Amino acid sequence: MSGRLIIVGLGPGNPDQMTPEARAAIDASSDFFGYFPYVERLNLRTDQTAHASDNREELARAAAALDLALQGRNVCMVSGGDPGVFAMAAAVIEAIDRGKPEWKTVEMSVLPGITAMLAVAARVGAPLGHDFCAISLSDNLKPWGIIEKRLALAAQAGLVMAFYNPVSKARPWQLGRAFDILREHLSADVPVVFGRAAGRPDEIMLVKSLADARPEMADMATCVIVGTAETRIVERGTKPSLVYTPRFLKSETH
Amino acid sequence: MSGRLIIVGLGPGNPDQMTPEARAAIDASSDFFGYFPYVERLNLRTDQTAHASDNREELARAAAALDLALQGRNVCMVSGGDPGVFAMAAAVIEAIDRGKPEWKTVEMSVLPGITAMLAVAARVGAPLGHDFCAISLSDNLKPWGIIEKRLALAAQAGLVMAFYNPVSKARPWQLGRAFDILREHLSADVPVVFGRAAGRPDEIMLVKSLADARPEMADMATCVIVGTAETRIVERGTKPSLVYTPRFLKSETH
Structure with missing residues (x-):
């Protein structure tokens, strides 16, 4: 008798941004694993069991x-956002790869979700409108030197950057150092978006220049998006400004 | 009297992967713009008007x-996938930025969707499990030289790459050239995923090595994901193999 494991992306936290297939998988499951705030978000029935950690x-x-x-x-x-972006899908498959041989027989599927950078980008316009990258600033998972190298190369490549895990209590200085490195490669007026709790009642969106970007503007739940030389801010009077990276890139600019 | 414009991400094509907020925005709208296959997908009511192009x-x-x-x-x-990823959100905001001044007064919002790389990644495991980038291979939108530079820098940075717009009738050679460039930087056994119509009845997922990757394996509707030196393929007997990029990166590997 074999059950199954579904790895589900809950999206950024607004229930209207969770896909119907994710909702159906939750309704059809008996046992729930995940980081405890995500499991708490589920409002499980009495016949469903939480194993939060x-x-x-x-x-x-x-x-x-x-x-x-x-x-x-x-x-x-369950994962917040998308399970394949700095989340549980890779951890489960790593366990299948390196753990008990019988885990390879488990019926397993992954259901995608709206990842944080897409939710934040939508709230401010289209900062990811051209080529972009997603980088975790957590040096729990890789040496800090590799992160510095990636930041420098991504800036040289002209990629918009979305930072996941920008800061935590145990990692207070990394985001500030990342901004310092980017200031060596990008001009001071490049837009930086600090997006927290996108689409939720406690949402905060801040748009700053790279010169004015400060690590205190982010916390664990923030996704930080750094633009390129092409990224523009559109003022609209009393309406919130829009941030976008144009789809076209002329050769003269590089 | 002013109406409003909502830019909606339909997701990869499976209705169960469209968010409830996207569905509600469609139901509440009177007029629909977008590339005609996406507008056709909507099954509009008789009181709703399609302006497909x-x-x-x-x-x-x-x-x-x-x-x-x-x-x-x-x-x-409407956009397929996410409207902020190589899609209509940047085009609309560019129009607001550079077009008629009164367009700045239009009530406008963007609703995110599951973008192709997330849907494809979920179907094969977790190839985007670590730092990654998304690059459009269309040289309609930027000079080919910039694309070559970005490919080389992304490979040096150790980023997984997702290619959008990999080929079209008018751009037959670009993907093959991209693979050639990547073979100069990455080893022959790096996994390459060709993901077409993820989550739809006509889905095709191919996993190849970089040595065996051929441009004919992709068409306009394919998202191509190229791994890194760390990306692994997990064989599971009769079950489909899983592709994942581990969350941890040891310093010795770079």
Whole structure:
């Protein structure tokens, strides 16, 4: 008797931004794993069981979920945003790759979600309108030197950048250092968007220049988007300004 | 009397992957603009009007939509995937930026959607599990030389790459040239995913090595994902293989 494991993206937090297939997978599951704020968001029925856990316990969480699926349960692993972007899908598959051989027999699927950078971009316009990259600033997961190298190369490449995990209590200085590196490569007036809780009642969107961007403007729940030389801010009088990166790029600009 | 313009992401094509807020915006709109296959997908009511147009007419389409919103209509501009990723949001805001001053008074919002790379990644595992970039291979929108430079820098940075607009009838050679450039920087066994129509009945997912990747494996509707030196393929016997990029990166590998 074998159950299954579905890894579900909940989107940015607004229930109207969760896909119907994600909603259906939640309704059809018996057991729920994930970081506890995401599991709490689900409003589970009394016949559904929460197995919430703390952050930074991803591999143990994946192992427990796979074991329960092997026992025949309909298991759901939830991630905020999209499960494939700095989230649980890679952790579960890493467990399948390196863990118990029988985990390879578990029926498993991944359901995508609206990831933070898309939700934040939509609220301010279209800052990701041209080529872009997504970089996690967490040096829990990779050496800081590699992050610095990636920032410099992405700036040289003219890519818009979206930063995930920009700051935390344990990582207070990394975002400020990232801005310093970018100031060596990009001009002071490049727009920087600080997007927190996009689409939720406590949403905060800040648009600054790179010169004025400060790490205190972000917290754990913020996605930071740094534009390029082409990114523009459109003033609209009393309406909020729009930030966009044009689709066209002329050769003279590079 | 002023109407409004909502720019809506329809997701990859499976209705179960369209968000409820996108669905509600469509139901509440009177006039629809967009590339004709996307408008056809909507099954409009008899009191709703389609203004579909061909591809590569984005600015004219944006202008017509803004004019109609100014006349008091509830206008909806649709994009496949996410409207902020190589799609209509940047075109509309460019029109607002550079066009008629009164367009700045139009009530306008953007609703995000599941973009192709997230849908494709979910179907094969978690190839975007670590830092990644999204690059359009269309040299209608930028000089080919800039694309070559970006490919080389992204490979040096160790970013997973998702290619949008990889080929078309008018751009037959660009994807093959991109693979050639990447072979100069990445090893032959790096996984390459060709994902077409993710989540739809006609879905095709191919996983190849960079050595075996051929441009004929993609068409206009394909999103191509190229891994890094860390990206792994997990064989599972009779089940489809999984592709993932681990969350952790050790310093020795770079």
